[in-house]
Amino acid sequence: MTIRDVAEQAGVSVATVSKVLNDRYGVAAATVDRVREVIAELGYESSLVARSLRNQRTNVIGVLVWDIEPFSAELLKGAARAIRGTDYELVVYAGGGKGAGRLGWERRYLSRLSGTLIDGAVLVTPTVLNVDSGAPVVAVDPHSGRETVPTVDADNLQGGRLATEHLIGLGHRRIGFLGRPPRDLESGPLREKGYRSALADAGIPVDPSLVRVADYDENDARNTVRDLLSLPEPPTAIFAANDVSAISTMEVAASMGLRVPGDLSVIGFDNVPESMMCEPALTTVEQPIQLMGRLAVEMLLDVLAGREPAQRHVRLPTRLIVRASCAPPHPPARAQDMGACGG
Structure with missing residues (x-):
């Protein structure tokens, strides 16, 4: 038409x-x-292009993500809530987590959208912040930490401590950590730092064999967990740096005949909806993901209106969500089955 x-x-x-x-x-x-x-x-x-040519604006905000996964899906719910009652619309742009060259993806995405399709963008877990797109941006959980770009993140260091302290309080001493490579996210190393800090405060030396990283490939994560659980002296508990990895850990444990939490306690990070759909339900550290998305869009709306955001760098608290996947350590025992996570 x-x-x-x-x-x-x-x-x-x-x-x-x-x-x-x-x-x-x-x-x-x-x-x-x-x-x-x-x-x-x-x-x-x-069309948005025609509108931008006429008015030099589209009244559209872009949310740019590398992939649509549980974290970004939750964040989008908060972003959508923030534009209610405004004159703005929301468009989501994702590469599906595919293609070479993850580093710098936000530059490529912005170059395709800014100037003709969007007035500004929320970058979710961007690898770099020194982007010159001509459009204002706000970053959520940036890889490189805070810079001049407005940012929203969670207290990942404290969250790492909370998870580890919970396991220590249950009596665990051999606690594994499953994180991401340092190049991927600033939040990953911060969670690991919280893990190490809690162990040090409890007088428990860090066993390097219990600290593992896994790439974004699902098979790589599963193989890493299998190696960890196959050690001569395996961990009695594993702190996974996100819920998706924690769920994979429980599934690998089940395939090896291990009961959760009877043989292995597992704790995650994020509190995405999937964490409640497991049997047993996953104990995790919650970061307020929907609130992060809402605040990021509200900050961007301020910038687009020519207002200075009340805060340019917002760090939100994390909290422990205790469910059923953690228990005091027991002598190793094998079982033929364990509940699996629902979809």
């Missing part, structure tokens, strides 16, 4: 339709009503 179709149906010129669309003077009230009726009947909507 084009503007010419609207003009023909309404019996007016294209210029008249354009004036109605842009709320310009010089069109009789009856004609305005007629044109708007036809627009509604035909379902006409001008």
Whole structure:
């Protein structure tokens, strides 16, 4: 459907339709009503590109993510809530976690969208922040930490301590840590730092064989967990740096005949909805993901309106969510089955 179709149906010129669309003077009230009726009947909507060329703005905010996974999906719920009642719309752009060159993905994505499709963007876990797109951006959980770009993240260091202290309090001493490579996220090393700090405070030396990293490939994560649980003296508990890894840990443990939490306690990080859909339900550290998305969009709206955000760098608290996947350590015992996570 084009503007010419609207003009023909309404019996007016294209210029008249354009004036109605842009709320310009010089069109009789009856004609305005007629044109708007036809627009509604035909379902006409001008393209974002055409809108940006006319007005130098699209009233669209982009949320740019490397992939749609549990963390980003939760964040999008908060972002969508933030634009309610505003004149803005939301568009989500993701590469599906595929393709070479993860480093610098936000530059490529922004170059495709800024200037014609979006007025500003929320970058979710960007690898770099020194992007020069011409459009304002706010970063959520940036890999490189705080810079001049407004940011929103969670207290990952404290969250790592909370998880480890919970396991220590249950009596565990051989606690494994499953994290991400340092190049991936600043939050990963901070969670590991919290893990090491809690062990040190409890007088428990860190066993290097219990600290593992796994890449974003699911098979790599599963193989890493299997290696960890196959040690001559395996851990009695594992702290995984995100819920997805924790769920994979429980699934690998089940495939090896280990009971959770009877033989192995598992704790995650994030508190995504999937963490409640496991049997046993996953104990985890919650970061307020939806709130992070909402605050990021609200900060961006301030910038787009020419206002300085109340805070340019927001760090939200984390908290422990105790469920059923952790228990005091017991002598190793084998079982044929264990509940698996639901979809």
